[in-house]
Amino acid sequence: xxxENSKFDSAVLFAVILIGFIFIAIASLSVxxxxxxxxxxxxxxxxxxxxxxxNVPVNGICGTTNGKVLEKSPTGELCxxxxxxxxxxxxxxxxxxxxxxxxxxxxxxxxxxxxxANINSSSKKINAVxxxxxxxxxxxxxxxxxxxxxxxxxxKGDCESPAYDSVSKKWKSTCSWLCSGDNGGTSEKCSAxxxx
Numbered sequence: 001x002x003x004e005n006s007k008f009d010s011a012v013l014f015a016v017i018l019i020g021f022i023f024i025a026i027a028s029l030s031v032x033x034x035x036x037x038x039x040x041x042x043x044x045x046x047x048x049x050x051x052x053x054x055n056v057p058v059n060g061i062c063g064t065t066n067g068k069v070l071e072k073s074p075t076g077e078l079c080x081x082x083x084x085x086x087x088x089x090x091x092x093x094x095x096x097x098x099x100x101x102x103x104x105x106x107x108x109x110x111x112x113x114x115x116x117a118n119i120n121s122s123s124k125k126i127n128a129v130x131x132x133x134x135x136x137x138x139x140x141x142x143x144x145x146x147x148x149x150x151x152x153x154x155x156k157g158d159c160e161s162p163a164y165d166s167v168s169k170k171w172k173s174t175c176s177w178l179c180s181g182d183n184g185g186t187s188e189k190c191s192a193x194x195x196x
Contacts, residue, residue, distance in 0.1 A: 046173065058082065060102030062113035069116045072126065072182050073153045075097055075145065082111065086145055089117060089153035089180055098153070116179035117153075128152025130190035137193045149179035152187065159194060170195040 050196035060082025064073045079102035087100045096117040105109045129150040133142045148154040157177030165172050176191040 030051045055106050057108035058105040058107040060111040062102055062111050065115055066113040067115065069118050070098060071118050073145065074100075074115060078102065078113065079111075082108065083106075086143065086148060086154055088156050124183065125185045126151055126182035127185040128181045128188040130179055130188055133192045134190040135192065137172075137195050139195060141194065142192075148177060148190070152179040152181050152185065154178075155180050162194075162196065168195075 029151065058081055063077040063079045063082040063084075065077045068074075073087050073089070076098055078087070082102035082104050085103060086102040087098050090097050090099050090188075097114045098117050099112070099114045101110050101112055121153075131142070131146050131148045131150050133147045142148050145154060155178040157175065159173045159175035162171040162173040164170075173194045174191055175194050176189065178187055178189055180187040
C-alpha cells in the first residue's frame with residue numbers, strides 16, 4: 001500500500017511540475033507578444049510624428065551675408081534657413097544693393113535680404129558674361145546665378161508676350177536680362193527663348 005501511495009504522490013508531483021512549466025511558458029509568450037505590440041505601436045507613433053514634423057513650416061532667415069558691404073555678388077551664406085533665390089543687383093535712391101530672398105519651406109514666411117554693393121571700390125574690374133541659359137531654348141526660367149550670369153551681376157529682366165510658332169507648334173517667348181559688370185566692368189545683354 002505504501003508503494004502505491006508513493007507512486008501516486010510521484011505522479012501528482014510530476015503533474016504539478018508539468019503544469020507549472022506550461023504556465024511559465026504561456027506567461028513568457030504573453031510578455032513577448034505584448035512587448036512586440038508595444039514596440040510596433042511605438043514605431044508607428046514615431047513614424048507618424050516624423051512624417052508630421054517633416055511638414056512643419058520653416059520660416060526663411062537671412063544668412064550672415066545680409067547687411068554686409070560687398071564688392072561682388074554674394075554666392076554663399078545667403079540664408080540660415082529656407083531656400084535662397086537668385087541674387088539681383090538693384091539701384092535705389094540710397095545706393096546700390098544685392099538683394100535676394102530666403103524662401104520659407106512648407107508654407108513658411110519668406111525673408112527679404114540685402115547687402116550693400118560697393119561697386120566703386122578699388123577692387124579688380126570684372127566684365128560681365130552671360131550664363132549658360134543665354135541664347136538657349138528653355139522650358140522654365142533659370143533659378144541659379146550661373147544660369148543667368150557667368151560673371152557680373154544679374155539684373156532682373158522680363159519676357160515678351162508669347163507667340164505661337166507654327167513650325168514647332170509651340171508657344172515661344174523671348175526673355176531678356178542684363179548682366180552688369182563689377183567695379184566699372186562692362187555689362188552684357190543676355191536672352192533665352194522660353195518654350196511652352
